Amino acid sequence: MELREKTLYRMKFKVINGQRMTGQMLSKLASVYVSSINEGAVPNIESAWTYICMTENKKTLDRIIEEFNHNIQGLRAELPIH
Numbered sequence: 001m002e003l004r005e006k007t008l009y010r011m012k013f014k015v016i017n018g019q020r021m022t023g024q025m026l027s028k029l030a031s032v033y034v035s036s037i038n039e040g041a042v043p044n045i046e047s048a049w050t051y052i053c054m055t056e057n058k059k060t061l062d063r064i065i066e067e068f069n070h071n072i073q074g075l076r077a078e079l080p081i082h
Helices: 002-010 023-038 045-078
Strands: none
Touching: 023 045
């Protein structure tokens, strides 16, 4: 219970460039670093973070477009369109 309390309530979020990092983002960042190291390159933190941000933005945009299309379909059923 003590570990749970520390994990859920006392630990601070990881923040990079003012943006809170989620577990999924941290996992993706680690994956990008490992891929870079496996290819014999030195991981570039800035470009890896930019890639993570772009990926998160794309997922958010896709979700918003899907929600918009769903809402438009609902409106079409309710409006008299000729």
